[in-house]
Amino acid sequence: MRSLTCVLRVASCIALTTTLHACSGSTPDELPPERSPRGEPQGDPLDAHSGLQSALEAADVEAVASLLDPSAGLLIFHPRLGSRIDGITQAERGFERMFRALGSAEWTEVHTRVDGQDDVAWFTYHFAIESPSVGEPILGRATEIWMRRPGGWKLTHGHWSEDPDGT
Numbered sequence: 001m002r003s004l005t006c007v008l009r010v011a012s013c014i015a016l017t018t019t020l021h022a023c024s025g026s027t028p029d030e031l032p033p034e035r036s037p038r039g040e041p042q043g044d045p046l047d048a049h050s051g052l053q054s055a056l057e058a059a060d061v062e063a064v065a066s067l068l069d070p071s072a073g074l075l076i077f078h079p080r081l082g083s084r085i086d087g088i089t090q091a092e093r094g095f096e097r098m099f100r101a102l103g104s105a106e107w108t109e110v111h112t113r114v115d116g117q118d119d120v121a122w123f124t125y126h127f128a129i130e131s132p133s134v135g136e137p138i139l140g141r142a143t144e145i146w147m148r149r150p151g152g153w154k155l156t157h158g159h160w161s162e163d164p165d166g167t
Helices: 002-024 045-057 061-066 087-102
Strands: 076-078 083-086 108-119 122-129 138-151 152-162
Touching: 002 152, 045 122, 045 138, 045 152, 061 087, 083 087, 087 152, 122 152
Parallel strands: 076 152
Antiparallel strands: 076 083, 108 122, 122 138, 138 152
């Protein structure tokens, strides 16, 4: 499944790059690399999203928290975190509870679609979480909203819904 995710990531990157450049009226070759105020490359939203997926699979609360936007009134809906989470402190507690409940888990993402314009990118995808402590895979759908901030892309809104049918 990892190779499928990589293929989707490449296709999504092309779609996002095309969308962003079409909105700006320039081609990828004409644009300079984006820089933070300190001059470090900011990366792209795909890197940030991929980092979130890696942090979730590693059950790394600190890595997840580093990708959340403290300035945007972070809002997360996730059935395994509690119904609604406002802010980073609640998000950290929710992810800690979820990681304890799931134990070692494998996260798979498919049917990823990425769109964006200027400093905003949004992802929609289906996911599966496989964990020995849960038994049957947890299937669902997700939407994530990312914003470019000084220092990189941050998650400002996430909505994950379980979908037992996997549709």
